[in-house]
Amino acid sequence: MTPSACDKSAFSTMEVCGSLTVSLREFGCEQSLLSRPDGSASFVQGDTSVMAGVYGPAEVKVSKEIYDRATLEVLVQPKVGLPSVRERSQEQCVRETCEASLLLTLHPRSSLTLILQVLHDDGSLLSCCLNAACMALMDAGLPMSCLFCGVTCAISTDGQIITDPTAAQEKESRALMTFAIDSAKHSVLMSSTKGSFSVHEVSGLMTGKKECAPFQTNKTVNAKPKRPDVTNRLH
Amino acid sequence: MKDTPLSNCERDFLLKAIEEKKRLDGRQTYDYRKIKISFGTDYGCCFVDLGQTRVMAQVSCELVAPKENRPNEGIMFFNIELSPMASPGFEQGRQSELSVKLNRQLERCLRNSKCIDTESLCVVSGEKVWQIRVDVHTLNNDGNLMDAASIAAITALCHFRRPDVSTQGQEVTVYSPEERDPIPLSIYHMPISVSFAFFQQGTYLLVDPCEREERVMDGLLVIAMNKHREICSIQSSGGIMLLKEQVMRCSKIAGVKVSEITELINEALLNDRKARKAGGKCGFAESMPQERITALKKDETPVEMTDVTETANGIIQKGEAAPQTVPSPVVPVPGVGQVGQGLQNSWGLEDDDEDDYEEEKNDNSGDEQVEEVTKMDVGEGDVVEISDSEEEEVVILNPEVPEKPKNTGSKSHQKGAAASKKRQKK
Numbered sequence: 001m002t003p004s005a006c007d008k009s010a011f012s013t014m015e016v017c018g019s020l021t022v023s024l025r026e027f028g029c030e031q032s033l034l035s036r037p038d039g040s041a042s043f044v045q046g047d048t049s050v051m052a053g054v055y056g057p058a059e060v061k062v063s064k065e066i067y068d069r070a071t072l073e074v075l076v077q078p079k080v081g082l083p084s085v086r087e088r089s090q091e092q093c094v095r096e097t098c099e100a101s102l103l104l105t106l107h108p109r110s111s112l113t114l115i116l117q118v119l120h121d122d123g124s125l126l127s128c129c130l131n132a133a134c135m136a137l138m139d140a141g142l143p144m145s146c147l148f149c150g151v152t153c154a155i156s157t158d159g160q161i162i163t164d165p166t167a168a169q170e171k172e173s174r175a176l177m178t179f180a181i182d183s184a185k186h187s188v189l190m191s192s193t194k195g196s197f198s199v200h201e202v203s204g205l206m207t208g209k210k211e212c213a214p215f216q217t218n219k220t221v222n223a224k225p226k227r228p229d230v231t232n233r234l235h
Numbered sequence: 236m237k238d239t240p241l242s243n244c245e246r247d248f249l250l251k252a253i254e255e256k257k258r259l260d261g262r263q264t265y266d267y268r269k270i271k272i273s274f275g276t277d278y279g280c281c282f283v284d285l286g287q288t289r290v291m292a293q294v295s296c297e298l299v300a301p302k303e304n305r306p307n308e309g310i311m312f313f314n315i316e317l318s319p320m321a322s323p324g325f326e327q328g329r330q331s332e333l334s335v336k337l338n339r340q341l342e343r344c345l346r347n348s349k350c351i352d353t354e355s356l357c358v359v360s361g362e363k364v365w366q367i368r369v370d371v372h373t374l375n376n377d378g379n380l381m382d383a384a385s386i387a388a389i390t391a392l393c394h395f396r397r398p399d400v401s402t403q404g405q406e407v408t409v410y411s412p413e414e415r416d417p418i419p420l421s422i423y424h425m426p427i428s429v430s431f432a433f434f435q436q437g438t439y440l441l442v443d444p445c446e447r448e449e450r451v452m453d454g455l456l457v458i459a460m461n462k463h464r465e466i467c468s469i470q471s472s473g474g475i476m477l478l479k480e481q482v483m484r485c486s487k488i489a490g491v492k493v494s495e496i497t498e499l500i501n502e503a504l505l506n507d508r509k510a511r512k513a514g515g516k517c518g519f520a521e522s523m524p525q526e527r528i529t530a531l532k533k534d535e536t537p538v539e540m541t542d543v544t545e546t547a548n549g550i551i552q553k554g555e556a557a558p559q560t561v562p563s564p565v566v567p568v569p570g571v572g573q574v575g576q577g578l579q580n581s582w583g584l585e586d587d588d589e590d591d592y593e594e595e596k597n598d599n600s601g602d603e604q605v606e607e608v609t610k611m612d613v614g615e616g617d618v619v620e621i622s623d624s625e626e627e628e629v630v631i632l633n634p635e636v637p638e639k640p641k642n643t644g645s646k647s648h649q650k651g652a653a654a655s656k657k658r659q660k661k
């Protein structure tokens with residue numbers, strides 16, 4: 001493909017997106033709501049809600065021990081039934097994001113366990129899990145190099161871009177993407193996509209998501225105004 | 236992960252305090268902790284907070300074939316999930332003793348007491364019945380999971396609405412919630428379990444033990460009862476020996492507690508019904524506390540997207556050119572895909588040996604996923620004997636036209652190599 005052809009098609013797709021007002025659903029978060037886990041948080045995006053609990057650093061089984069860093073284990077519990085392959089892939093996405101932002105080398109031969117319980121799924125589940133995970137890790141006081149947030153985007157069949165889609169919007173979309181973006185450099189830590197889309201749409205989306213990220217990270221910092229030790233550790 | 240062990244001084248302190256009729260949180264002997272019941276967005280989802288103990292129950296339904304010995308009855312399935320979030324001692328996947336005990340107790344409390352009319356769950360006798368599944372997830376374990384789970388389960392069952400069905404002969408139509416209003420389950424009574432913890436060989440008794448008290452108790456008595464003072468199940472564990480007066484006293488206390496809890500459940504269900512009728516938003520989001528330092532809520536926010544187009548175009552211009560596209564696969568025969576032309580066979584096999592493997596290749600080409608292609612130099616379609624046996628005559632079924640390039644994976648190559656080795660040995 002020649003560069004000039006790229007420009008023209010990019011322009012035509014982006015025109016549709018530029019004219020829309022893209023918005024995030026109402027979101028809320030609560031920390032330290034469970035007494036047993038070391039850190040806990042619940043994150044709500046519209047009707048989708050996820051509760052996260054963190055234990056760690058704690059004793060690790062010798063079979064899972066890593067000599068120079070902490071072993072992070074992520075568990076996603078669905079609301080109905082037993083965990084299946086879908087939950088395993090979500091666990092993988094969350095674990096990779098957390099491993100990229102946690103300073104695991106500060107706790108060698110220890111275990112960190114992050115448990116996510118789906119309370120209600122109304123679309124954008126993976127990004128809600130990522131956000132709940134970040135809040136819970138912060139609440140547990142674990143040292144992190146940056147905060148991260150998750151944003152989901154859907155591309156509908158006529159090319160419209162919908163951020164933070166509901167379950168009904170997700171069903172009718174032709175592509176669904178979730179990105180984890182860090183707070184320090186606004187770079188993409190993890191991406192999980194489903195469906196078919198073009199290169200131009202992805203680059204447009206990533207730029208759009210980076211705009212969404214400051215909203216979410218501002219909220220995470222505001223949620224804990226009286227915990228200076230945690231914010232200091234982030235830089 | 237292991238649970239922190241209980242130290243001896245903690246144990247002695249707790250036991251001494253109980254002897255002096257004092258509890259850690261200042262409750263009286265027969266007091267329950269504060270119970271809070273809230274509901275989720277969809278029907279059948281219920282959160283119960285018993286002090287710091289938190290559980291969530293979700294009811295779902297599905298049409299299945301009934302059990303053979305009960306063709307007219309629906310199926311109830313209970314599952315208490317001891318999530319690792321609730322306590323560091325709980326492990327995912329392992330059926331611990333506590334998990335088995337809780338599951339069994341909940342089943343006895345709800346299934347054996349016949350609180351749900353299972354015959355009303357039958358759609359087509361002998362073929363289709365509703366299976367009602369209750370999943371209880373423990374979120375935080377601060378003692379007395381059994382009571383919290385039983386309250387959550389029965390409240391969720393009362394809250395649940397199943398889809399409406401209509402049968403016309405053998406045809407069954409299930410209506411979605413938009414077409415016809417879903418209908419509630421028919422529940423006869425609400426059994427609720429009450430736990431009593433015994434200390435010092437049955438001398439002292441506490442209702443609703445918290446986590447620390449559970450650790451030092453000698454035995455546990457669980458009585459499941461409904462508000463009509465009918466006992467649904469009694470279970471005594473721990474090996475303590477109780478006098479019959481003690482058991483009678485416990486059942487009287489249980490009667491009082493159960494009627495209080497049932498009133499609370501009915502009030503919560505009524506409030507939820509009113510809220511839903513008024514059209515207000517209900518769910519976990521609404522039950523989040525507002526004026527608290529650990530909670531934050533933000534309304535629907537629009538996102539600034541004005542610079543997106545320029546930045547996106549900039550990224551694409553700086554990016555690399557698209558990779559060379561590969562020609563799409565060609566389908567010479569159904570079941571066979573071909574990409575590219577393939578290479579000369581470099582195995583050094585003789586021409587007449589290659590004809591023998593045509594049949595094997597024909598069988599394999601349908602099964603194998605064709606990614607790489609190798610061209611086989613084949614001679615004319617001569618009939619060659621494959622085995623040295625003189626008993627049978629070898630008949631070749633589908634001789635392929637040899638000019639066409641063959642699609643083979645490495646499998647048949649290896650077979651060819653192995654067979655050719657055999658021949659050379661012979």
